[in-house]
Amino acid sequence: MHQSSSSHLTTLRNPDRPPIGTLRLTDRVPFIASWSAETAAQPEVTIRRGRLAYVNERPWDRDSNGILWRRVPSMPGKGKPQYAKIHFLRQRQAMESLLCQVCGQPAKNDASPDGVLWLLSEDPDDRSTWPADMVTGHPPVCLSCGWLSVRVCPHLRKQYAAVRVRRFSLSGVHGVLYRPSYPAPVPQDVGTLDFGDRRMPWLQAAQFMMRLDEFKLVDLEAEYHAYGEGR
Numbered sequence: 001m002h003q004s005s006s007s008h009l010t011t012l013r014n015p016d017r018p019p020i021g022t023l024r025l026t027d028r029v030p031f032i033a034s035w036s037a038e039t040a041a042q043p044e045v046t047i048r049r050g051r052l053a054y055v056n057e058r059p060w061d062r063d064s065n066g067i068l069w070r071r072v073p074s075m076p077g078k079g080k081p082q083y084a085k086i087h088f089l090r091q092r093q094a095m096e097s098l099l100c101q102v103c104g105q106p107a108k109n110d111a112s113p114d115g116v117l118w119l120l121s122e123d124p125d126d127r128s129t130w131p132a133d134m135v136t137g138h139p140p141v142c143l144s145c146g147w148l149s150v151r152v153c154p155h156l157r158k159q160y161a162a163v164r165v166r167r168f169s170l171s172g173v174h175g176v177l178y179r180p181s182y183p184a185p186v187p188q189d190v191g192t193l194d195f196g197d198r199r200m201p202w203l204q205a206a207q208f209m210m211r212l213d214e215f216k217l218v219d220l221e222a223e224y225h226a227y228g229e230g231r
Helices: 088-097 143-152 156-160 219-230
Strands: 007-011 032-033 046-050 053-054 081-086 116-120 161-179 188-196 204-217
Touching: 088 204, 116 143, 143 156, 143 219
Parallel strands: none
Antiparallel strands: 007 188, 032 081, 046 053, 116 161, 161 188, 161 204
8 A cells, every 4th residue: 555645736837857757868768768659549537436537447547546547558669769758657667666767677686775776856965955855756776777877868967966765655646637527527737646635536647756755865976886887
């Protein structure tokens, strides 16, 4: 079961920040990136049992907690890579199973006593600018992929913070919030809801969010040269 937390809806307001989970590499396609063939029209929505539903809903449209997920085909390698567009299902798999967002292998294989590696877009030299509640839509990375990413990703080249996380938990989902209407529900907002939020039955989920509860800022360069070279 997912752990409940305080209820809130966070609307994306900063157009200069990259999309949640975005990571672009020049010589490989990240595991969570979409391909041009992975597009599909979303099913028609309706109200059923007092919550958002698909008219032709299938059992796998919801997870074990009853959350309705956006449909997306999985055809990696088909068409052209779309680096700025996250594949919702693979992002979900990476968050649930702690897979590296670049290579798709278990990021915990590179875990140190300080925890699993995450790359954040925060200022490493000014912790006062970091949010008090660190929640991210970025899956973790393994050490070698993290080292490569900060060299080729345009956003990370500008600024990044490498953290080792010892305690973390899935905290909510990001997606489209609908409101009840006739003859069908209508989109109301885009943002993040914590598990336990009373509005969750009206959310079409797209990505998992992870709360980083206990983490330590680390020197990615030093770690890579000490442990990651040659992998």
